[in-house]
Amino acid sequence: MTHANGATEQAVAGGLLRRLNETLPLTPEWTAAYEGVPRHRFLPDTVWLGDGLAPCDRRQHPGAWLRAAYDDEAVVTQINDGADPGDGERWPSCSASAPSIVFRMLHMLNVRDGDRVLEIGTGTGWNAGLLAHRLGSDLVTTIEVDPALAERAAENLKGAGLAPRVVTGDGAVLDMGHEWDRLLATCSVRKVPPGWAARMKPGGVMLLPWETPWLCYGLLRLVADADGSAVGTFHPHSAFMLMRGQRTDLRIFRDVVGDDHVPDERSTPLPPWSVTGDDWAAQFAIGLQIPDVWWTWHEGPDVEGVSARLWLATTDATSWAAVDYDGQTDDRFTVWEHGRRRLWSEVEAAHRWWRGHACPGPGQFGMTVAPDGRHTPWLGAPNWPVPRSK
Structure with a gap:
């Protein structure tokens, strides 16, 4: 040098x-x-x-x-x-x-x-x-x-x-x-790997970047207990690459939507960009409630009358939904749903719950990880669990 x-x-x-x-x-x-x-x-x-x-x-x-x-x-x-x-x-x-x-x-x-x-x-x-x-x-x-x-x-x-x-x-x-x-x-995690909390001294601190398939965002700071559990709160403003063992590699047309699928049709007043846009708080809350659902936008699909389409799917690729925007109407959108679960209905319920609780931000949520590995997100305090889709 x-x-x-x-x-x-x-x-x-x-x-x-x-x-x-x-x-x-x-x-x-x-x-x-x-x-x-x-x-x-x-x-x-x-x-x-x-x-x-x-x-x-x-x-x-x-x-x-x-x-x-x-x-x-x-x-x-x-x-x-x-x-x-x-x-x-x-x-x-x-x-x-x-x-x-x-x-x-x-x-x-x-x-x-x-x-x-x-x-x-x-x-x-x-x-x-x-x-x-x-x-x-x-x-x-x-x-x-x-x-x-x-x-x-x-x-x-x-x-x-x-x-x-x-x-x-x-x-x-x-x-x-x-x-x-x-x-x-x-690296970010979607679940705290089994055994991490159990290897911590009582009172030990774990700091983990957090991700759901819906949104990669936030830090989870957990404090370990002597019984192998851990509890802590989320903190905003971070995004990390996902732990390699927790990755999913899914494409809508390659892995999810089949030529033989016949979806159910309905409409919704909820704009798709309300749950996928710049409102990180809404996305974070939705990700906690439906922790196995991801989304992607398809701009300009080759479909008559559709300017953009929002796709949703489960990480096991068994259920999907699509929400169509015609480029003009902003108060009513066509919804297509296929599979055992009605994913856009789950998103509507998650968004409604979030708004009904005064639109809390990521820092108002926390997580409890039980000794058996169960994850329970909560709002405000551990005795107020966040509802999760089944």
């Missing part, structure tokens, strides 16, 4: 630190970790930027690459699980989270000197490096399901003079043998 390069890196890193302190002042311990574990040293030479996932190579575009390293934005560090997509679709499979959410989560985790911490989802290794700098490498274990990512992260950590334990495997099923004071996931 030349002196000029080093000075440039210090300058852009210092600029990000100032921006972080404007929104979430870092404690002296985390400031020292930020300065001692430079983010750019944990990024691969090629990252992918923007909605189109355009490749940015450090050797060809060093300035753009360094700016990406110290923007307060997520940086995609792997696509297509490491496979070459060729001319096919690119999709993100690993990223370095935006620094502001990284430090907000570390703040929420509230680690103390001597805490033993388990991280699920090593990724680049930067998060594990920050924790190891703060606590000491011997107190941090990080698990990565992708062998190539795990190997690269271990090299990154070694290069930074840190040596937390890096384990290759599925964090959803591995029993790491210890009892943990803190557990941090850097």
